[in-house]
Amino acid sequence: MSEKPHFVVVANRLPVDRIVAENGDVAWGTSPGGLVTALEPVMRSQGGAWVGWHGAPDEEVAPFEHDGYDVVPVPLSALEVEEYYEGFSNSTLWPLYHDTVAFPEFHREWWDAYRTVNRRFAETTAELAAEGATVWVQDYQLQLVPKMLRELRPDLRIGFFLHIPFPPTEIFSQLPWRREILEGLTGADLVGLQVSGAASNFLRLARTYLGHRVEKGAVHLPDGRTCRAHAYPIAIDTQGFADLAASPEVIAEAEAMLDDLGHPDLLLLGVDRLDYTKGLRQRLQALGELFAEGQLDPSKVVFLQVATPSRERVEEYRKLRDDIDLLVGRINSEFSGLRRSPIVYRHAGFPRHTMAAMYRIADVMVVTPLRDGMNLVAKEYVACRPDDTGALVLSEFAGAAKELRQAYQVNPYDLNGMKDVIMQAATDSPSASRRRMRSLKRQVAGHTIDMWADAFLGDLAGPDA
Ligand code: ADP
Ligand code: F6P
Numbered sequence: 001m002s003e004k005p006h007f008v009v010v011a012n013r014l015p016v017d018r019i020v021a022e023n024g025d026v027a028w029g030t031s032p033g034g035l036v037t038a039l040e041p042v043m044r045s046q047g048g049a050w051v052g053w054h055g056a057p058d059e060e061v062a063p064f065e066h067d068g069y070d071v072v073p074v075p076l077s078a079l080e081v082e083e084y085y086e087g088f089s090n091s092t093l094w095p096l097y098h099d100t101v102a103f104p105e106f107h108r109e110w111w112d113a114y115r116t117v118n119r120r121f122a123e124t125t126a127e128l129a130a131e132g133a134t135v136w137v138q139d140y141q142l143q144l145v146p147k148m149l150r151e152l153r154p155d156l157r158i159g160f161f162l163h164i165p166f167p168p169t170e171i172f173s174q175l176p177w178r179r180e181i182l183e184g185l186t187g188a189d190l191v192g193l194q195v196s197g198a199a200s201n202f203l204r205l206a207r208t209y210l211g212h213r214v215e216k217g218a219v220h221l222p223d224g225r226t227c228r229a230h231a232y233p234i235a236i237d238t239q240g241f242a243d244l245a246a247s248p249e250v251i252a253e254a255e256a257m258l259d260d261l262g263h264p265d266l267l268l269l270g271v272d273r274l275d276y277t278k279g280l281r282q283r284l285q286a287l288g289e290l291f292a293e294g295q296l297d298p299s300k301v302v303f304l305q306v307a308t309p310s311r312e313r314v315e316e317y318r319k320l321r322d323d324i325d326l327l328v329g330r331i332n333s334e335f336s337g338l339r340r341s342p343i344v345y346r347h348a349g350f351p352r353h354t355m356a357a358m359y360r361i362a363d364v365m366v367v368t369p370l371r372d373g374m375n376l377v378a379k380e381y382v383a384c385r386p387d388d389t390g391a392l393v394l395s396e397f398a399g400a401a402k403e404l405r406q407a408y409q410v411n412p413y414d415l416n417g418m419k420d421v422i423m424q425a426a427t428d429s430p431s432a433s434r435r436r437m438r439s440l441k442r443q444v445a446g447h448t449i450d451m452w453a454d455a456f457l458g459d460l461a462g463p464d465a
Pocket of ligand 2: 012013032033034035036139140163164310311
């Protein structure tokens with residue numbers, strides 16, 4: 001490794017995942033999720049170090065270089081994966097922060113593991129960072145790190161960004177460790193959130209549970225420090241996606257895909273991690289009813305859904321997988337012709353170029369989360385459209401809905417409403433739909449991941465409140 005880094009990103013996941021096969025073979029793959037999609041280009045241009053878990057339990061991996069920056073793996077034991085990652089992060093905080101769309105579980109031993117692992121991330125970073133470095137801590141898995149790190153290294157400039165929603169008082173208050181989480185976060189100089197409502201929630205809660213003065217978007221701590229909080233809606237490498245989608249290889253892949261799908265009159269697309277927050281059950285129910293009612297002709301329409309496997313050992317995710325298999329099977333068994341099924345479903349992750357090919361050929365992109373911090377898939381679809389055609393159906397409960405105003409917005413809890421909007425998106429006049437897509441394209445081109453990082457890091461480097 002080179003000399004001590006002046007810029008360090010700390011996230012639960014590294015950009016690459018170590019996959020150990022049953023025969024012991026080791027391979028590295030791109031890690032799932034929006035955090036990695038967003039931060040990878042930032043790291044490529046900033047350089048520095050990325051501290052995170054490499055995705056395999058009980059394995060120590062030495063630091064290495066990747067795409068021009070240092071990767072510093074933090075080990076997790078199998079028990080920590082169970083209690084810190086699958087437990088507190090993904091069975092307590094994840095459902096709690098997503099409107100309790102699944103029931104959050106509270107277990108004291110999970111909390112203990114969360115603290116222990118957060119301390120390990122803080123200690124690793126404290127040892128690594130150069131004097132006066134900027135450290136950017138990411139997401140709900142590491143909310144205690146800012147305070148722990150400040151105690152170890154008061155010389156650092158510490159930022160925190162939450163990729164998922166920050167809940168209102170009524171929901172956050174359920175958390176038995178609400179004070180500790182807020183204390184952890186206020187260890188940062190700047191807390192970034194996806195939307196302004198989340199920033200207000202955080203500031204209100206800091207006042208309520210920590211008793212600190214909150215003024216002009218900042219928490220004023222008793223030691224004279226301030227912790228500012230502000231919305232920085234995350235974005236994508238718009239040009240990178242557009243260039244990829246316009247490449248001859250992707251155009252050829254898109255053509256081959258259309259051949260495989262039998263050139264349907266209408267292609268609808270869903271792209272998600274297989275997560276219960278993404279509204280897949282509701283989406284499939286709506287489409288099933290549209291097929292049943294004949295509003296969509298199952299012999300001429302295809303709904304392509306790809307879902308990356310995610311958190312597969314967590315019970316709610318297992319249940320979801322079974323439910324989706326069942327729903328897809330039911331709809332297809334009812335409406336398939338002998339040669340073609342109306343739903344093509346793949347439970348798999350695909351390389352970026354294949355995603356770009358899918359976005360290129362989809363007439364209607366269906367993004368229907370019950371709650372989502374941002375949703376980058378919606379932005380990727382817009383960026384990959386080669387012209388002003390295509391329609392984006394977008395849940396009003398995704399952070400992206402605040403920016404992508406011209407999407408066909410839906411309430412995924414309202415099945416009839418969602419069916420109507422899907423049909424509107426599928427049948428709108430070309431001029432109406434082009435007007436919308438043009439506006440979406442302007443938005444996505446004008447708010448890129450570089451701008452997002454510059455805005456956050458500029459404010460972090462700027463004066464305190
Ligand atoms: P989240 O962070 O909750 O997973 P986002 O929509 O913000 O949701 O980001 C998801 C990211 O994962 C996007 O970059 C998207 O392209 C990628 N992705 C989602 N599904 C797949 C898939 N089946 N194969 C490959 N990439 C996927
Ligand atoms: O953006 C939300 C997020 O949970 C990230 O923090 C995470 O890296 C990604 O989605 C994928 O989830 P996981 O790391 O649990 O596979």
